[in-house]
Amino acid sequence: MTQKLTQRITINDVASAAGVSRQTVSRALNDKGEIDRETKQRVLDAARDLGYRPSRFARGLVRPDTTSIGLVIPDLLNPFFTEVAAAALEAARARGWHVVVYDTADSLEEERGTLQVIGTQVDAVVGYFSLSEAELDEHTRGMPVVLIGRQSPRFSSIRIEGAAGVRSAVDHLVSAGHRRIGMLDYANRADPSDRHAWFCAAMATHGLATDAVTTAAQSVAGGAEALVELLDRHPDVTAVFTFNDIIAIGALRTVRRLGRELAVIGFDGLQLGTVVDPELTSVALDTRRIGALAVEQAARLLAGAEPLAGDDLVVQAVLLLRESA
Amino acid sequence: MTQKLTQRITINDVASAAGVSRQTVSRALNDKGEIDRETKQRVLDAARDLGYRPSRFARGLVRPDTTSIGLVIPDLLNPFFTEVAAAALEAARARGWHVVVYDTADSLEEERGTLQVIGTQVDAVVGYFSLSEAELDEHTRGMPVVLIGRQSPRFSSIRIEGAAGVRSAVDHLVSAGHRRIGMLDYANRADPSDRHAWFCAAMATHGLATDAVTTAAQSVAGGAEALVELLDRHPDVTAVFTFNDIIAIGALRTVRRLGRELAVIGFDGLQLGTVVDPELTSVALDTRRIGALAVEQAARLLAGAEPLAGDDLVVQAVLLLRESA
């Protein structure tokens, strides 16, 4: 006899099917004691026959023991975000948390859509947002939020500090004899990036010019094209620093195809950098630390404990020497 | 006056703080009509002051409109699984579903742990499992389960069919003049892989020997080492087919470092294959289709609709020609 599908099967259905009470069903299913072996089996059979599945909502209501957080990522296929996501997943698992992942596809609209529904599904939110603070605030309504890589007076945020790392990168290039060092930047808005600023500062300490800068699209092809353009305009460049590893890998390809000698240093320090040949030298971010920090901060916010602040929330980029420079 | 933190703030707390009833608070927060503008603002302020957050459990109980599925992945950092996960996320988002992601870290123990808790958190499960059917069945208890890349009489599963794709790969190599074609296999258990079987079958149609086979670890380094070993034992090999793209990339590196000419064809067709130079030719799996199919099947099972079956559930691998062969 098939059950009506639109109607949910409850614990009471199982109870009456097995000829017992709710409580006995609950005991059978949750492996509590105080139940006869035979009765237990009968209940289990009835539950299976009816296709009974307990409501997670009802259970959560009466026993609110599980916490789950939302992880918002602009593009899971971008290896950097993949690493951050994996790290956050690991940190959350260590706490027994569940992680609901949202890929906003680099779109403000998707971000908004996510924000609308996320509030009703998770206890806290962690990740990347491009929306305005006002808009974020409206939909999160006091829910703990941890932003990554974006400062905000309103929300907790973990900060990426790359000045020192980029300086060591430039130092490294200079001590290898490079004087004309270019950069492949990426600018999503009109203004240049933090990384560009760090680069300029580092170059300044050596009294070097920072005129050889081009912007690239965020892809291997984008990096390849940008480097061609850069070398076209500044043939004397002997080394480049790039906005991130993806662009650097594209640059590396151009270097090889042109048969040129050119030092390349990327940014992010992705594992992906060990896949290419030569392996990519990069100013590395500890993605595991980023994920762990974000989750840790969410935990504190959730527990009402003293949240991390100041330097405890920054991740320092460090030069990771491999082969490309 | 600070609220006691262990005690949850309910809608009633807000109601009494604003001097109204539950229902009015509900109206204010959910933008329903039938409420005075002034009253609404007062309620909103009270809610904000108290830091009120509605219980997703209570809401879900009375209005069960959101479905969420579990996505179980052995290793999110493996690019293949990243792609599948991204595809599943996209397909789920199109349905308005929430996706809880679990990375089981290639460990049976973690799989078990996930299985224990997942049942109480999602409406269906999709992904990769290595556990026995019996063990799966026990913990999922009739919840819809869609397995990927693993046959099972008990559960829905989407099947990977690579025989034809591998045959085109071998055909391609043969028509390019190759006769001694090796393979870099990966064997997690004692027995060789499906892909090995497909390779042997394809070679057999050309009457070629399949003695040049080595197993590799699933990493770039593993592929590099394995190719060295293979060439050592079979110096006459002029082309290799590999278990997957990661191993192929390692092989490619060895090829370049040794300064040899060698055709390489991988398996999976990852986007990662366009990052290396030369770009990797591969027997490609449509990861988006895999993710979409899995979600689609979960939807049917959940709705009690006619589930997909037979050929509708298989994903055919096809040769993707790039540069390495």
Added chain:
DNA sequence: GAGCATGCCGTGAACGTTCACGGGAGCGTT
């Protein structure tokens, strides 16, 4: 045979929210 412990089971209550309904105040219409 009275008393007591033990094993097994059922009944009210509670969790926090929304839905369906009812009702009062204020204003205009006839």
Added chain:
DNA sequence: AACGCTCCCGTGAACGTTCACGGCATGCTC
């Protein structure tokens, strides 16, 4: 003055589960 309409607002009920408690047998002890 009675009626009706609109605008607000509140009260019981329901969602499905677990917890705390109570109760009925049964068997044992003295």
